[in-house]
Amino acid sequence: MSEEFKVxxxxxxxxxxxxxxVSEVVVPAFEGEMGILKDHIPIISFLKPGIIKISSxxxxxxxxxxxxxxxxKNNNLSILTSTIFNVADMDKSKQQDLLKQAEEEANKTEINxxxxxxxxxxxxxLKTLN
Amino acid sequence: MASLDDLKKRIAxxxxxxxxxxxxxxxxxxxxRRAQESAExxxxxxxxxxxxxxxxxxxxxxxxxxxxxxxxxxxxKVHLCVVMTSDRGLCGGFNSNIIKKAKSYFAKILDxxxxxxxITVGSKGNDQLKxxxxxxxxxxISFKESKNANYFDADKVGKMVIERFEAGEFDVCTIFYNQFxxxxxxxxxxxxxxPLNNEGEGNSSDESYEFEPDEDEILSNLLPKNISTQIFxxxxxNSASEQGSRMSAMDNATRNAGEMVDKLTIEYNRSRxxxxxxxxxxIISGAESL
Numbered sequence: 001m002s003e004e005f006k007v008x009x010x011x012x013x014x015x016x017x018x019x020x021x022v023s024e025v026v027v028p029a030f031e032g033e034m035g036i037l038k039d040h041i042p043i044i045s046f047l048k049p050g051i052i053k054i055s056s057x058x059x060x061x062x063x064x065x066x067x068x069x070x071x072x073k074n075n076n077l078s079i080l081t082s083t084i085f086n087v088a089d090m091d092k093s094k095q096q097d098l099l100k101q102a103e104e105e106a107n108k109t110e111i112n113x114x115x116x117x118x119x120x121x122x123x124x125x126l127k128t129l130n
Numbered sequence: 131m132a133s134l135d136d137l138k139k140r141i142a143x144x145x146x147x148x149x150x151x152x153x154x155x156x157x158x159x160x161x162x163r164r165a166q167e168s169a170e171x172x173x174x175x176x177x178x179x180x181x182x183x184x185x186x187x188x189x190x191x192x193x194x195x196x197x198x199x200x201x202x203x204x205x206x207k208v209h210l211c212v213v214m215t216s217d218r219g220l221c222g223g224f225n226s227n228i229i230k231k232a233k234s235y236f237a238k239i240l241d242x243x244x245x246x247x248x249i250t251v252g253s254k255g256n257d258q259l260k261x262x263x264x265x266x267x268x269x270x271i272s273f274k275e276s277k278n279a280n281y282f283d284a285d286k287v288g289k290m291v292i293e294r295f296e297a298g299e300f301d302v303c304t305i306f307y308n309q310f311x312x313x314x315x316x317x318x319x320x321x322x323x324x325p326l327n328n329e330g331e332g333n334s335s336d337e338s339y340e341f342e343p344d345e346d347e348i349l350s351n352l353l354p355k356n357i358s359t360q361i362f363x364x365x366x367x368n369s370a371s372e373q374g375s376r377m378s379a380m381d382n383a384t385r386n387a388g389e390m391v392d393k394l395t396i397e398y399n400r401s402r403x404x405x406x407x408x409x410x411x412x413i414i415s416g417a418e419s420l
């Protein structure tokens with residue numbers, strides 16, 4: 001019996017990733033990390049900045065996201081996000097750029113609590129990558 | 131009849147115009163392919179977004195307290211229209227079609243005694259609208275620097291619309307753009323994005339979702355994103371339409387120029403022959419009189 005389901009990641013420009021043989025996906029949901037296995041009940045949630053971990057037959061893959069929405073239904077996981085990078089493809093300078101951007105954002109004084117929280121999250125996640 | 135020299139000059143000038151239109155057609159064709167591709171690639175995102183929102187809004191328990199972006203302000207006095215056009219001309223009826231559609235909508239709204247506000251995206255739309263609706267235009271944005279439609283630009287427009295909405299500046303928001311059907315057909319569209327129009331396209335299931343956090347919070351997070359997404363979709367469709375429209379317009383222009391060259395060439399040859407015949411007659415009649 002297969003324990004696999006389909007995951008699809010789309011960003012506004014294109015369909016970023018489609019994988020049929022996924023056994024587990026861990027997403028950084030807004031209220032904490034959430035692992036999704038086959039036959040999870042239908043769920044909608046949104047993401048905070050973090051790492052999406054996908055484990056499939058072909059191994060593990062990590063993706064860095066800044067925001068997004070996840071929907072799981074009928075063993076189809078859809079992730080909609082506007083900013084996503086494959087961690088393996090990210091080099092140091094790219095990481096530094098993102099980190100710098102996030103830090104600048106976090107240090108702004110006029111932003112509200114929520115965006116402050118999100119920016120802090122970004123900084124934290126990006127730091128752990130380094 | 132024009133002199134031989136004049137005709138020659140005209141033929142040369144029409145030919146060079148033809149070269150330009152031909153080149154533009156080729157460029158548009160190349161760009162069209164890219165624009166079409168990105169429009170098609172962008173579709174899954176907006177479709178999925180739509181689906182999720184549909185599912186969410188069906189699941190929402192308390193309609194009264196639903197976010198205003200979904201349910202509206204309860205009023206529809208002030209209409210905001212976002213008219214999306216191109217920044218460049220020479221693309222056939224592309225811009226005029228959008229403007230025509232928009233203008234008829236404006237007239238309807240003004241007839242009903244409602245207030246109208248306009249945001250133009252793209253300089254051509256602004257040029258065409260400012261004469262009649264100048265004082266209604268509250269903002270004019272153009273993305274001349276960006277080569278292709280990108281999400282970042284769309285997000286900027288979306289954020290601006292939402293800001294204005296939250297400031298209570300309008301009740302209903304409609305976007306105008308050209309939907310790309312194929313190279314020769316683009317359909318001008320008016321799409322209402324605030325409040326969200328949920329009619330039709332129901333592949334929503336009765337399945338109940340688990341929400342984390344609750345529906346309201348997800349919705350209030352998702353709806354602004356949806357607006358940017360819809361605007362982005364419109365931008366993608368528009369850029370594909372623009373190139374398609376330009377391509378067919380330039381194709382026509384090239385063909386017309388070719389026809390004109392043919393006609394002028396025939397005229398040129400005729401008058402050249404006429405001149406030769408005249409000279410011959412003169413010589414012969416001169417010889418005869420001797």
